[in-house]
Amino acid sequence: MRAVGVVAEYNPFHNGHAYHLTMARQVADADVVIAVMSGNFVQRGEAAIFDKWARADQALHHGADVVIELPFHWAVQPAHLFAQGALTLLAALQIPTMVFGAEHPQVDFTALAEQSVNDTRAFKRFDQTYATLFNAQLEAKTGFRLDQPNDILSFSYAMANQQLKRPLVLMPIQRLGADYHEQVLSQQQFASATAVRKAMLTPTDQTVRQLADLVPKQTLASFSQQPAIAGWTPQLWHLLRHTLVVTPVTELANVYQMSEGLEYRLKAAAEENDTWPDFLTAIKTKRYTYSRLLRVCLYTVMHATTAEMVPGQSEYLRLLGFTSAGQRWLNEAKKRFMFPLITRFDRKLKQTTLNLDYRAGTVYEMLTGQAQDFRHNPLRVVTK
Amino acid sequence: MRAVGVVAEYNPFHNGHAYHLTMARQVADADVVIAVMSGNFVQRGEAAIFDKWARADQALHHGADVVIELPFHWAVQPAHLFAQGALTLLAALQIPTMVFGAEHPQVDFTALAEQSVNDTRAFKRFDQTYATLFNAQLEAKTGFRLDQPNDILSFSYAMANQQLKRPLVLMPIQRLGADYHEQVLSQQQFASATAVRKAMLTPTDQTVRQLADLVPKQTLASFSQQPAIAGWTPQLWHLLRHTLVVTPVTELANVYQMSEGLEYRLKAAAEENDTWPDFLTAIKTKRYTYSRLLRVCLYTVMHATTAEMVPGQSEYLRLLGFTSAGQRWLNEAKKRFMFPLITRFDRKLKQTTLNLDYRAGTVYEMLTGQAQDFRHNPLRVVTK
Incomplete structure (x- = not known):
């Protein structure tokens, strides 16, 4: 195939x-x-x-x-x-x-x-x-x-x-x-993911009607079945703020990409600002892009260290799902895969190779209440 | 005086x-x-x-x-x-x-x-x-x-x-x-704080009526003006769970009283239980009292280290409030105080002597939205 x-x-x-x-x-x-x-x-x-x-x-x-x-x-x-x-x-x-x-x-x-x-x-x-x-x-x-x-x-x-x-x-x-960056839903059949997210997070009658033209059936199904999560929910911000406030700067400095005194800047801003938008405004300088800062904030929440984030560590192929055709291909191709194919999350993987993904999954689980890693088999979608 | x-x-x-x-x-x-x-x-x-x-x-x-x-x-x-x-x-x-x-x-x-x-x-x-x-x-x-x-x-x-x-x-x-341990409101004029807390956290028409006989006016005023906080709110539990899940056991071991492998026990229980009651049940053994475990959980949330918690460090007298008579006494007595009297929380105190109290205050602030240390002068209550 x-x-x-x-x-x-x-x-x-x-x-x-x-x-x-x-x-x-x-x-x-x-x-x-x-x-x-x-x-x-x-x-x-x-x-x-x-x-x-x-x-x-x-x-x-x-x-x-x-x-x-x-x-x-x-x-x-x-x-x-x-x-x-x-x-x-x-x-x-x-x-x-x-x-x-x-x-x-x-x-x-x-x-x-x-x-x-x-x-x-x-x-x-x-x-x-x-x-x-x-x-x-x-x-x-x-x-x-x-x-x-x-x-x-x-x-x-x-x-x-x-x-x-x-x-x-x-x-x-x-x-x-x-x-790519468009914020407003376009009238056409294609809109940017940014605009779709915005419509889903602050829906109006009009945007909900428009969504049906812009995303396919299964995305609409997710939208009606589970909460849409804001990029930084208030709860994720609370986890970050708590970590920054209680952790000494010497330990914060171990977080990946926390360099050049950024740990002092983030800690001070977390102490002085109680909302996410105010915090973001307080940490922004010309020196760092928003994306860089948001990633450092996520690394902090996950306690991601440099050793865990550098390329070249043990790699794996985590299977999230497949169709009938996909299953046939997997059966045929998997013997040639150069990294282990992970289909089941187990305790050993949790404690070793997949520990960072596990932590990220647990944090996401805390935001949504939906189980992420354990109790989840790869999805099978039956197709013609 | x-x-x-x-x-x-x-x-x-x-x-x-x-x-x-x-x-x-x-x-x-x-x-x-x-x-x-x-x-x-x-x-x-x-x-x-x-x-x-x-x-x-x-x-x-x-x-x-x-x-x-x-x-x-x-x-x-x-x-x-x-x-x-x-x-x-x-x-x-x-x-x-x-x-x-x-x-x-x-x-x-x-x-x-x-x-x-x-x-x-x-x-x-x-x-x-x-x-x-x-x-x-x-x-x-x-x-x-x-x-x-x-x-x-x-x-x-x-x-x-x-x-x-x-x-x-x-x-x-x-x-x-x-x-002391009584859980049910007594009919008399005196009830235990445990019973009063219980009535305030899960009020019924009947207990609210009874409260008026058991606590004085100013406590009733607090009860009607601000949210009563459960000992471990769901949010406080989330901060604990997040910390236990993302922090390596080697770092958790630095927390005060986290000894004899308790860090492994707490981490595993946080990974496997998503509610506070389930977590508590999972960590309890004959070896530790509930109070001991609850305190270790709080030390973890505050990132309180042994160096910060041992007796004999620099002490202080943090003034929360006074009446008119109290003010006269303070004026007369304060020159004899053996520790510094702290009436204003400032940046220097925050970073040094009072840092642990500051962290505890910020965590409490996150639970209630009420400012704790900065923007707070000692209370003055005018009495006859």
């Missing part, structure tokens, strides 16, 4: 994602589409609007055949590490091709990546994307300006592929629909 | 406390009554039902003239350290006499304490009261059996006074009214 890989957060799954899955299957002439998807926390340093099971379910009903979880240590990272993690997993799944959306799919991202200086400094930067670092240079060399979010992500995939010695054939396709 | 000292939690202040204050003033022929009162967390390892300001206000309206906070590092301790802390503060206030209620006030607790072996092992025990340790010996020597809660506490005061080289004259008085 021929498989194609995609990488996503599905936060939540919308019509643009369904379109992307259909196109991926088509352009790669694939029998099955394998999605690597972030778990309960996403790249921008926030809780996902629905848990990973609901989001995997949405994807499996609308075009994906297998969903593998991108672990916390890769998912909650700047774009270049997120891309590196996703491609590492796709490569370990021995998938030959990856399809992704770009604003300018005609650009040869692989060639761009090759041309870029293989600058190891880039890996030490957590504030700026490759694009920002290399843009001037790139534009001078190639005339192309990398400034659209999906072009930038595409370039990150190409760079990661390059660093992994090109295990995947990369196929960019045209990204359709709304602007 | 002649002052008499009392020690209390006022959780909450009830008619029995008002009676005790009246009697203290009378038996000691005092002009002013000075109360040393626990802050927002009490000896049994729980949040107080009302914050320290409301409870100080209740006391100042009904017989106390000055309220001094017993700091967290003394208040949330087994009885012998609680007593040692309270007497240390009364001695530093240069108060000559202390009055307390006992079931058997005719017993000479000072003589009992003198007769008791000055066994330093006792200070290393956190599970058993002096009474339990010495009871057999005491009974054999004196024929008196220490088994009533206020007799036991009285004996602890006497032991502490002995260890401090007897700075205070101790005057036990008859304790009136309900049994």
